[in-house]
Amino acid sequence: MRSFKPKSHLSSALSFLTIIAIIWYVFYSQTPSAAVEDSLPATEWSTARALEHVKAMSVQPHHVGSAAHDDVRDYVVTQLQAMGLQVTTQKGYTMDPWGNLANPENILARIKGSQDNSKALLLLSHYDSDPHSSKGASDAASGVATILEGVRTFLAQNKQPLNDIIICITDAEELGLNGAELFVNEHPWAQDVAMVLNFEARGSGGPSYMLVETNGGNRKIIEEFSNAGVEYPVANSLAYSIYKMIPNDTDLTVFRKDGDINGLNFAFIGDHYDYHTELDNYERLDRNTLAHQGAYLMPLMNHLSNIDLSDELKVPEGDDYVYFPMPIIKMVSFPFKWLPFLIIGSGLLLVVLIVYGIRKRRISFGQILAGFVPFLGSLIIGYLLSNYGWVGIKSGSFYVDQQHGFSYNGYWLIAAAAMTAATLCFFLYHKYYKKDNVASLSIAPLFILWLVCLLIAFPVGDGGL
Template sequence: MPKNAEDENIPLTQFSTQRAFKHVENISKQPHFVGSAAHSLVRNYIVNQLQDLGLEVQTQEGYSLNKKGELTRSQNILARISGDENSKALLLMTHYDSAGHSSFGASDAGSGVATILEGVRAFLAKNEAHKNDVILLFTDAEELGLNGAELFISKHKWAKDVGLALNFEARGSGGNSFMLLETNNGNAKLIQDFIKSKPEFPVTNSLAYSVYKMLPNDTDLTVLREQGNINGFNFAFIDDHFDYHSANDVAANLDPETLAQQGSYLMPLLNYFKDADLQDLNSSADLIYFSLPLGEIVSYPFSWILPMLLLGWVLFLGVLVYGFFKKRYTVKEVFKGAIPYFMSLIGGSLLVYLLWKFAMFVYLPYAEMENGFTYNGYYYIYAAIFVTLTICFLSYNLFKAEGRKAGLFVFPLFFWLLICTLVAFYLKGAAYFIIPIYFGALQLWVMIRQKSPNLLLMFLLSLPSLLLILPFVVSFPVALGLKILFVAAMLTVFLFALFLPVFGYFTRKKAMALLCFMVFNVMFVIAHFNADFSEDQPKPNSLVYLLDTDANKATWNSYDHLIDPWTQKYFGEDPVILPVEESNFSSKYGSKFSFKANAPVIEIEEPGVIFEKLKSVDSTSILSNYMLKIAPNRKINRMELYIDRKVDFEKFTVNDLEADSIYLGENAFHIFTNRWENKLLTYHAANQDTLRIKFSLKKEQQVPDFVLYESSYDLLKNDQLKVAPRNKDMMPRPFVLNDAVVLKKVISFKEKKNKQKKIN
């Protein structure tokens, strides 16, 4: 990573981390989610900064509706730097909205905004001629459902001009920024051009992108790829994942070196692609690729996967037969080598799994961390590594195989080769894991030839496996949560086994096991003393006021697992635990209301509703058409509509838009037709516009009741409820509807036929 983040003597023609950091500080003064007052302030700040650079700025505003029924009115910010030729344009993009309701958005994605603003400033300061136009796009409503990107690609005339996009994102507040590709075709041309641009600190590999594609973590660039066939690069960091989308995503927690690394991507790529041919970056071929610690990127085509796998098998089998010929091991000894290997693999993984379950049982507050990564999570990863190494050294101490070490190494090498074989067919992005086999075969050959091989040589030959596998030992639990901590243990065993040509010759394995066990205990003790919440590590909690207008009854609700001094005022010391089916609200991690208590009924102005049947222009039609309008009469942030999932609409539009279908195999699913859940749509009210719905049903079909939840994120500002502020060691629970005043109302067509409320 860059080490000049604090350098004050950066020339104006170069990217300055300090100058970029000032943008982060200005952008992240307040939560600026869509519909908040600060959202407009951040938008104005970006516009002013672009205008100060001499750019002509425009905003794009309009409704967008995604496939999941998320509707909002987005306001994108755009500017264009003209090139000398009429060619495809390079798009620099990020989003400027923060996650609702409490995130300050310093990393996600204030860091992206700052990277582009500072990078473009340095680019313009050079005043160099360039062939391609450079388009700047700061999207809105990314956190709601990538709505701003959808609005740009479907409605803006510049979208058709884009040849390549660079997107800057974050899912944490520090660590290495990974380069992840987005392409509908082969990646060969993109990787080749990325290497030619010579970024100074590249961190990337084809396995990370393969895993990324399997997860529900789409970015704005995904929309451009899917709907506009636009290739691009994502640059995102995930360390300190506990800050993601939370009130802890503040400028003080953003790692300056991480911000510097974002700039180290932007500047060489901007310099390269400003003159590159962006007309056709598609390719029919794919490349395996991975970066090395000193900044080199290794790549080779997918067509090499099977030949390299075959070569691995040939080398392994050749050396294996050679060892039998030399009588350096027997078949019995080879199979005997599987015993300590599986003892380590199964024992280490199971022990780490049980240790995490034990930690979750003992430290109940861990359950409050919605994304599954605790503040002391890194210490648990280190503890998992060292307790696994303890098991490994003890297991192999039981099978010393004095004088015949080669036999112990055969089965682990064979097992890794089996993994590589499966990977070659089912996870091709990880096919470069075959490389340690080549070095392992050479090590086995040396072990067969020499009774006491040079351990320094053995160590150097094991280094490739360390460089290729070690990053995932930490990154997988960080990105996917500590619930998969056992995966770190499994990868540790794989690494240990590939280092057997070194560790196998250690004469004091018990001492090594003791040393690793001591380190494990130190890590576990440090984790223990960092398990409590504090001002620096605030406890997430939640409180939602829900008024059922039909029953004239109100309740307090919470997603929390534990009562704390702040929530105890509303739920008592022994709160009522809700059945799962009673909660309609859930997070991306599946959390639903857990506690409920009676609350005072207060006056909340209900929305105006018009629900009527429309006259049909075709008397022969088998469909009946209806119109539903809902207008808020208070300052709200979102509306959600629910109906029975069995109800399928023949036609459905909301604010004159209709969502696209999602295809799973040959089956088309749709939020309105062939539906998979009771939730119909969510309207994020950037302003107080009326929600306008038109739908059609078959004439014999009964008109369903709509259940409306109208929410405002102003619970702590409500004069009637008088909810006290949180303690300093607490923060709003992220990822869920929180700090909200919710009005629930059933909208029935039967009632509206005779009585309609006027919209104020």
């Protein structure tokens, strides 16, 4: 009969709860908690005030050509004029990527800086909704509302910036980035722009991700982003590298391609099934997500409008930083050129630890090789179950496919797949676990992780993360 070991079970339970607590904190710390308060001072960005703009602009679908589209444009113009800004519109004809002629009408305003002939910071979003049933609360009334509330807050502080701040609310983004193309290629203000902050959405919730748009390296952009003191940075160089490989474009892409202008995208993708559907409405917009957009805008607007933008934050291609967020520390970054030395150094350290473990008889080659069985086994079986389980679910008669490939219960499916994979991992390691082989079992995952990092640091062919 197997004896019961209360201390062992208590240790296991505490370890499990600690892991759960860490995971919870990582997600919790990504976005601010949006207490929608109506009584915040005028000099502070308010989620409640931004929500009023979202509600006003998302009453009904407002795609190009609709009566509601004109109403939203007039609303944005009126709000900017109420702040004391001189507002103009830019109207013209552009051709979208499919050869269709569009007649966008952009909304423009400018806050004058104290330094003449300085470069300008541009705040960017679009006011048209998808040409279907979408009310466009997230995409992109949330972006326009973030800018309106941000500009109002900035002006309420009665501080003149060093650089000009241009507000550009584009039109016909959903048709083919037509408003951005019109501004970048035909408006004289485009020549003054050194940096763009673009606010977008591909869902209705979740953290807002920062993605860099640049034709050169990202080093100076990341330095200034860190210097701005953003409280909830959700940004990493892996996402930046992946974004450069995928075909998705925003208005900011036009600034980079046609104007060679750097910028930052801030976009959220949670609840993706709401994207470009009737579910993109005021009620479903996550309040924490909207607060997160404001948490990006205010420190960045204050910082970038008061530094020298004359060099346009440009550095040669390849002059990049590796960067990622960390709780409490906020943002960690270091030159990409350090990565090979870090990888080689960690590899040597791993070898030293293995040799030390063998000499101390805590590690053996046989147990190291055996350790690859539960590790690779859990990866392979987890992949097969998740991948072909999804194929089976999609083929079932109860499943209704979604327009964007992400189902309404997608998060539950991901959670189920993750828990299944974790259960398999625990089960396989439990079968191989012995008191004297813990160190040996740790080598396989450490080696595979190091190998992945090695391939990143020394990529085969072009690219690299």
